[in-house]
Amino acid sequence: MLYFADVILPLPLKRLFTYTLDEEQANELHKGFRVAVPFGKSKLYTGIVFKIHGKSPTAYEAKPIYSILDDGPVVYDSQLRLWQWISDYYMCSLGEVMRAAIPGGLLLSSETVLIKSESPSADTDHLSDNEYLIYEALGYQSQLSIEEVADILNKKQVLPLISKLVDKGLVNVQEQLREKYKPKLVRYVQLHHSYRSEHQLKELLELLSQAPKQREAVLTLFQLQGDRRPVKVKTLIETSGSSSAVIKALIDKVVIEELFLEHSRIVHGEKDESVEVNLNPNQTAALTSVKSGMEEGKINLLHGVTSSGKTEIYIRLIEESLENSKQVLYLVPEIALTTQLVKRLEKRFGKQVLVFHSKYSLNERVEVWQNLLENREEGTVVIGARSAIFLPWAHLDLIIVDEEHEVSYKQFDPAPRYHARDTAIVLGKMFGAKILLGSATPSLESYYNAQNNKYHYTALKERFNNVLMPEMELVDLSDKYKRKRMTGHFSDRLIQEIQEALDQRFQVILFQNRRGFSPIIECHTCGHSPQCPNCDVSLTYHQYKNQLRCHYCGFNRPVMSNCEACGNTSLDTKGFGTEQVEEEAKTLFPNHRIARMDLDTTRGKYSFDRIIEQFEDKDIDILVGTQMVTKGLDFRDVKLVGVLNADGLLNFPDFRSHERCFQLLSQVAGRSGRTDVRGKVIIQTFNPYHSILQQVSSNDYDTMYKQQLEDRYQFHYPPIYRIVKISLRHRQIERVNKASDWFARALKNALRTGVLGPEFPPIARIRNQYHKNILIKIAPAQSLTKTKEAIQKIENSFLGIKDFRAVRIVINVDSY
Ligand code: ADP
Ligand code: ZN
Secondary structure, three states: OOEEEEEEOOOOOOOOEEEEEOHHHHHHOOOOOEEEEEEOOOEEEEEEEEEEEOOOOOOOOOEEOOEEOOOOOOOOHHHHHHHHHHHHHOOOOHHHHHHHHOOHHHOOEEEEEEEEOOOOOOOOOOOOHHHHHHHHHHHHOOEEEHHHHHHHHOOOOOHHHHHHHHHOOOEEEEEEEEOOOOOEEEEEEEEOHHHOOHHHHHHHHHHOOOOHHHHHHHHHHHHHHOOOOOEEHHHHHHHHOOOHHHHHHHHHOOOEEEEEEEEOOOOOOOOOOOOOOOOOHHHHHHHHHHHHHHHOOOEEEEEEOOOOOHHHHHHHHHHHHHHOOOEEEEEOOHHHOOHHHHHHHHHHHHHHEEEEOOOOOHHHHHHHHHHHHHOOOOOEEEEEOHHHHHOOOOOEEEEEEEOOOOHHHEOOOOOOOOEHHHHHHHHHHHHOOEEEEEEOOOOHHHHHHHHOOOEEEEEEOOOHHHOOOOEEEEEEHHHHHHOOOEEOOEEHHHHHHHHHHHHOOOEEEEEOOOOOOEOEEEEOOOOOOOEOOOOOOEOEEEOOOOEEEOOOOOOEEEOOOOOOOOOOOOEEEEOOOHHHHHHHHHHHOOOOOEEEEOHHHOOOOOHHHHHHHHHHOOOOOEEEEOHHHHOOOOOOOEEEEEEOOOHHHHOOOOOOHHHHHHHHHHHHHOOOOOOOOOOEEEEEEOOOOOHHHHHHHOOOHHHHHHHHHHHHHHOOOOOOOEEEEEEEEEOOHHHHHHHHHHHHHHHHHHHOOOEEEEEOOOOOEEOOEEEEEEEEEEOOOOOHHHHHHHHHHHHHHHHOOHHHOOOEEEEEEOOO
């Protein structure tokens, strides 16, 4: 009997690869185990076993696996089913899903090493100096990595030399696996076992009478050690007032011994038993409604205005699941992953809370993953960004998708281009879990489903504590400019309201949806503005670093003083970003503390938290920020929110831009007046009569919904139609043109209707690649599966055309 395993590799391969197993391996190995396998030119990869069977592949001769890495599955059957669903639905390979799903730390990396060949076939007299050096080093060390070879020779290019040594039969190269995950080791000490009795200790102290510091350290250690547990070196040094030199001397004398113990990187917050929250009648009614929806087995949509107390309702539901030792997934958009929410949940659920997001290191992510694997029977709530759906769930009971309308739930690049909310629903169905989507401004998709009775709908229309919704004021910028009522980008109304709020010791949030100082530098004389060499966009000016940067590819260069086109020194800035708002605010309110929160100021792991904490502690009076400041933050003393310019949000070339503008502005507005005083929102715009802005300022979701849905019907967009976007990319514009024409024609032949394009997107070139898009609109009556099959077929023939082979195809199902 022959045994084979189909293995998922973390590579964009269309098919799984098959390897042979011997009988022992076949008995040991199961679905979901990690294996190391060779692939391509002698590289080793970590793969996940998908299937074990007895059928040999026909197209190639299967190789044996290299080794089995675990004695239990790392990925469970339910996870693999989810992977399969994602792969089918979002038209990508299982390998691509695997790469998104498994923390990098669980993938071993292979490293090439040199070893001495067993029977050297050449004599060593004819070696060059460098060759000899390496050969000799292998006499002392059993193996050398490429890096070590480079170190020894003090040069970078070592591969030619290595291949010469291989040719001469003196060394062999081998692939070796290295575990990427490293447990955190902490240094401990304990008294050597020959000094454990009081009598022995006494003798020892006498012996050390000439070394008072060492004596003191030993005494302290004896006290700290209590029931003979090792003591952290750090603690010992701190308590005894000694130094690492003293500790080292004692270790050298074998008076104490050192040992390294594994420590978890997961930091738990303390539970606060004193917190007691009673739901108000509105919340109680909402909770009852949500529960009845859950009992009917329906997906629930909780539509609660900002600060209505949705989170408290989530907490009640979580409590019930944890009491039954079940698991809860609490999804939040990446950006909103704030300490605030985590702290709030930790106060209630202590160690049962785990956090999982992309700012975590590779090692931390592995530990969260392992924690779930090890504590499968315990109640746990994981707060996580979208990739938390991939964790090894065992008995998922409840999924909460907070801010379900957030666009960032959809992964844009690379594949899998999945929507975390939609995938979470599929995941929930697999476990029979209860599902709750929550938002102050639901996505049209979810609201549409609620209207059509597919989802159970619950509304919370009042803010907690009966705080009024903030008062909104639209400020007409063209009028203010005409009448010279502007100071920089601040209207007199905005300045007045800021001053008033600050005088009353309240805080202010200023929102501008662009980072940097001003988006564009332009020459007065010739109109030229510096462009990114790799992308079709103008570079953005960042004053702080005095740089021009591309926000698409990261290209940057120092600012020049002369126009690169005409040579004149007439460069000027156009438009403005958060940096400039911060600058102007500092000039306008010199006696107040002003800080900025955007991508540029929050790169470090804790920098985001730090700004939030400073704002909470009222060390900051005015917080300037991009949409980062809009998301789910709960500050007590913000009275005023100012939107510097709403027009940029309206003029986005995208069918969702109006919906998004409504959501974004409602969210920003929701940051104000969250406790007892009514908040105020000033929105500056050149289009004060724009319907979306009118709807925002009257908090009229229903009218916004009706109007947008009308448009979506008319122009065939979601939630009525489904869309699939196909993007073709290549360095040469002619090739992109030809390839996309071919693809679109084939699609039009196959599908007849609903194929649009090919068309260049607004930014046609990114990172030196030209993009061209084809949009497919799929009518409600049309089969999505059949459409995808047709696309797949066309893609396969496309890949068979030699001219097109180098053209990259990116398929985005339910594209945003
Ligand atoms: P949302 O999630 O809808 O924005 P939150 O749950 O954050 O609203 O509630 C808004 C504010 O009201 C928070 O500061 C929260 O602590 C407080 N709050 C909500 N419900 C209660 C309650 N039942 N008792 C006391 N405070 C509450
Ligand atoms: Zn660029």
